[in-house]
Amino acid sequence: MLDAIARLRRFNRVVTREIGALDTSYLGRGRPLSSARVLQLVKASGTDVAELRNRLDLDTGLLSRLLRALETEGLVRLETDPTDGRRRIALLTPAGQAEWQIYDQLGHAKAQQVFDHAGPRQDALIAAMDLIATVMLQDQVEIRDADPNDPAALHCLSAYFQILLAMNAAITPSMLPLPLPDSEKYRPPQGAFLIAWSDDLPIGCVSLHPLEPGIAEVKRLWVDPTARGQGLARRLMRAIESRARDMGFIGLKLDSHTDLAAAIALYRSDGWLETAPYTGFPANIWMAKRL
Amino acid sequence: MLDAIARLRRFNRVVTREIGALDTSYLGRGRPLSSARVLQLVKASGTDVAELRNRLDLDTGLLSRLLRALETEGLVRLETDPTDGRRRIALLTPAGQAEWQIYDQLGHAKAQQVFDHAGPRQDALIAAMDLIATVMLQDQVEIRDADPNDPAALHCLSAYFQILLAMNAAITPSMLPLPLPDSEKYRPPQGAFLIAWSDDLPIGCVSLHPLEPGIAEVKRLWVDPTARGQGLARRLMRAIESRARDMGFIGLKLDSHTDLAAAIALYRSDGWLETAPYTGFPANIWMAKRL
DNA sequence: GGCACTAGTTGACTTTAGTCAACTAAATTA
DNA sequence: TAATTTAGTTGACTAAAGTCAACTAGTGCC
Secondary structure (H helix, E strand, O other): OOOHHHHHHHHHHHHHHHHHHHHHOOOOOOOOHHHHHHHHHOOOOOEEHHHHHHHHOOOHHHHHHHHHHHHHOOOEEEEEOOOOOOOEEEEEOHHHHHHHHHHHHHHHHHHHHHHHHHHHHHHHHHHHHHHHHHHHOHHHOEEEEOOOOOHHHHHHHHHHHHHHHHHOOOOOHHHOOOOOOOHHHHOOOOOEEEEEEEOOEEEEEEEEEEEEOOEEEEEEEEEOHHHOOOOHHHHHHHHHHHHHHHOOOOEEEEEEOOOOHHHHHHHHHOOOEEOOOOOOOOOOEEEEEEO | OOOHHHHHHHHHHHHHHHHHHHHHOOOOOOOOHHHHHHHHHOOOOOEEHHHHHHHHOOOHHHHHHHHHHHHHOOOEEEEEOOOOOOOEEEEEOHHHHHHHHHHHHHHHHHHHHHHHHHHHHHHHHHHHHHHHHHHHOHHHOEEEEOOOOOHHHHHHHHHHHHHHHHHOOOOOHHHOOOOOOOHHHHOOOOOEEEEEEEOOEEEEEEEEEEEEOOEEEEEEEEEOHHHOOOOHHHHHHHHHHHHHHHOOOOEEEEEEOOOOHHHHHHHHHOOOEEOOOOOOOOOOEEEEEEO
16 A cells, blocks of 8 residues: 555556546537547647657557548648658648637646646646656657757756756856857757757757867756656767767867766766866866767 | 646646556456456455445446446445445455456556656656645545554654654654554554545554543654645644544643744644643653643 | 558447436435 | 435447558558
């Protein structure tokens, strides 16, 4: 009754019931739940049918039929993927977008109820949900390019800055401009900004910008606390290094702080070596790597 | 995408899928999921049909039919409640107990997979699950009598002791015997031990034992960290006070420590007043209340 | 060009879940 | 004691979800 597994199963029971209740908010629009769920996953910009199937874990035939129903309702349009004539892409029609919005608001309202219920412990609840979702999705983290001014990028940067602020009392918010100045340097062809996604939550980032001829600097390596301990930082570093290589850089540098022991250990174990200072406060350690 | 509600919905999506996968482990025994779920909830000692319906949120007709099917399979026996001839109690037959065990092991194995997946962050994962389940169940916390040597009581006491140990370095494990010595003093007719249950997880306790003629002492008030901030401590105190009143005590005492500021504030706001010391270290504040 | 493979569609079908109303029988209330 | 309420049963029904296999059409590789 008190062991881990019993507690997981209690969680299971409770969540099955509550989440079921959440989903029933999708009812009352004259459409079965599965159709509503499909519609909710279709993005206005288009979603691969294979991705829908994958995310909802549905049979090919079943999803095909659900999409057909949404199509005859005039909510969804199906197009053939231009790069592969077998694949299909589902798009929202204007009517579909309106309906999508309605579902979105229904879900929003129900979710709000859950939070109202949580009272003063909202933040703890969200952190717990993030942790669980991130653990369950840990094999499905995807690293993708992003624009440094994208809202997701700003979310990552501000989370990164929070950590710095908490770590060192001498760092002040004014030292941490948001969005990044010179953001064009973090965009191809000059640099790069990578975000690690878990489902549609950004849980990590890293960036690259040119420093000297042939040399780029790696900056803003951040991993969400709920996602630590899974080697994501290393994955991000390797991704940005290989990106730098592809862009023709022959060396990389970074600055850091010895308080961030885990990060320093990671750099060292991936072949980074200490180098001469090239920046000032708050950094107190500088590293470089040949590509 | 980054706000609380989006994160709840991500959690929702992930958990729906993973929990669904957990439940499908109940499949493959030639029985629909709903039957398996009903069987899993039936205790060998018997479970009220109304409770099953309540916990699974099923229609009367549907549950009746599911139970009938389990009965004709020889897994379940239905008896009439001796105290109310309308109510029925579901019991497991020996065959039903065997089948129940198999489901239990299936669920156990699947749950284990989830934990294996979590790797080194098991404890964080469990804490997160407890928090979510407790928040969602907060309106359904029940306070019931328990035996002070019951495993659930020991769980509460050991959690309580952990807190004391963490709080004050001068307290040593040897000062905290488990099970309680003189446990018969915490049992009716001399005293009482109350546990607060959330589903089947004990999340709080409080106890009462006779101190002087007409006076009892309240001890071991504990609330699980995931369940704080919901007034559970006050509910427990009021429950134990009214129990003391029913038992004929005319006054109560307790000892505490000023480091436990929230507890002291709670006592004061419920009519407790400071009184002369009647115990020694580690207590440094003593309170009393007339009933 | 031919062959194996993949993505998706469609028809025919079954199972599961759930609803609704009429009913029995025990308990409670007036 | 009669009327009302409550707990559960049963039959008739519908909707939703899912399965299976045959099919079309595009892709990739020898």
